[in-house]
Amino acid sequence: MLDILIRNGRIIDGSGTPAFMGDIGIQDGRLQQVGGHITAEARREIDARGQVVAPGFIDPHTHFDAQLMWDAEARPALEHGVTTVVHGNCSLSLAPLKSEHRPRLVGMFQQIEEMPDAAFNGAFEWQWESFGDFVKALRGQIALNVAPLAGHSPLRLWVMGEDAAQRAATADEIAQMQDLLRECLEAGAVGLSTSYVDVDENLAPVPSRFAHFDELDALSAVLGEYGRMLQVVPEFFSTDITLARVDQLAELSLRHGIPTTFSPLFDSALSPGNVTRIMDRVAEQFARGARVWPQVQTRPIDISFSLEQASLFFMAQPMWYMIQRLPRAELLEKLQDPATRKALIDAAEPGGMTLAFAHLLIRDSRDASLIGRTLGDLAKERGTTPATLLIDLSVEEDLNIHFLSASMGHEDPARVGPLLANDLVHVGASDAGAHIQSFATYGDTGYLFSTFVRDGGHLSLEQAVRKITGDTAQIWGLRDRGLLRTGMAADVTIFDPENIARGEELPVNDMPENGMRYVRSASGVDTVIVNGELAWSAEGGYTASRAGVIASA
Amino acid sequence: MTLSRQRSFLAPEPGDDWDTIAQRCLPEDESGSAVAKLKSWNLHLFARNPPGSFTGSDVIFTEGPLEAEQSLLPLPADPQGG
């Protein structure tokens, strides 16, 4: 008797080979048969007619570390079809961590993830110091698989205390960090993460940034003993610096035989040669035998703002920019002054041209019916202009209304599509679970299919599936996952290829103590199975399954 | 496999500051001018907190950019010729 039988599916196995029709049998958490017609009985049958049956998606860049302690499903990642997440990125992990260093690390996490303090203090009980005990705390408690990285910053804190954020490590301290990293890898860490850009809550560099190259070299030597990953965050938007980082990673990769990845790599009209130059260098380094995987996100980058804080968005509208810099009370007064209003509106909409602000979306407002509407549409409805409405709504809501200018960077499918399709590009960098009060970091997989498979045709369905399953598992050395092959772990996502997409970005208050974050729901995903258990379905929502495991390399 | 030439950089050593790097990388230059050159090549280290300081993991360029980063914006006329 099978546990689950998926019938009549269009099987895309994650290897990139063409889809084929058939059934899939699942037993004891494993794929018992893939393809053909299965006659055996099963406790649960799923009719996948018209749908794709694929390996569960793997998200290699998340910050679900704390969230998973109170939200076993890492919502809404699971309902987007994600069955494995890598967390502990950007030098930050919740272990190894001595209890006296918790406030220090929480400050860093809060700066990066924008999570309320309650998310760390009260929402769960810290039951660990060592990486092994951290992994124990996760086992049996999670609905999706976790491939955890050990963070360089807590590693330094453990060995060096407060000096970790002040100076280079001594030879003895580096040796201690090596031993500690070995312990983490033995306990299930899939690699080490470090960061060249992140700051703590006081805007001071995180400890990993104080490490000299010899320290990273020594830690990479330990990674080499296990063949595990080094993940880094390079400086954004600087081609030459990223090229330097590619060379450093290549050196470490070759010297120690390890895979490395840097995230993110963005395309931007501000620097059109950026991606070409970096990918050329990556190709040169791969040709030498180095493994330096650039992670590229699928979604475009948006700019959000309110009139309360001066935003560079208004740089192209100097009068708006200048008035935004006034003290709050004075700004509100000016926005209601007829002469100033007229001047602002005339400046933004010369000769009645209303294009400047028409595209702006309302991100959050005390009037929920406005959220997601464009100023252009609303202005037409109300018989006014977008600039007038921007002022009126800001005044009505005491400046507490936020606007969004969508797709301001990494936004051109004609450029991003071929990049995502490049064999040397690792599709990832979602940052899921981070920046939660700035934008939604969920649904990048749906966006991959809707924008780059269906709309743009830059990738075939099989290629797109491979990019977020088989390739990811191979890059990270997750030998048991990423493919639909007999005997492998039964992580399966069933989706409608004609409808899979990400939903609109919406504010919700589902963080501990009613904390706010932005999320996107999924559409087109039908069923998500983790290690042979139904974890989510469009029909029944989340289940009580806690079949997630530590997906070690 | 020969790698194409890239802009040269170094990783700072413990105890390094602008002066020590300038002495190491630009020994022929007078100290003040060498540091000024280095700073002009490393403006990224000033566009953050605290400005102008660097940590052990930073990239320090030891020469100017080799290739123009192209922009969609037209280049402005350069009245000084460089």
Next chain:
Amino acid sequence: MIADATVGPGHDGEAVLVVRVRHENGAHDSVTLSAPAARKLMDDCDAKDLEDLAGQPWQRLLSVLET
């Protein structure tokens, strides 16, 4: 000298100012400024809009960032 400056999206959803600097050899480099740094630069250069930044010496950018 400063060649030009353009507003773009930062990694965290904030708008940033990308300032392009032309070096002596004619090559360009860019530096990304946060909103406060960009504001300081605009003020220091007495710039009314972004075009006014073009042609300013790079030392001005450095002195703004250093203070």
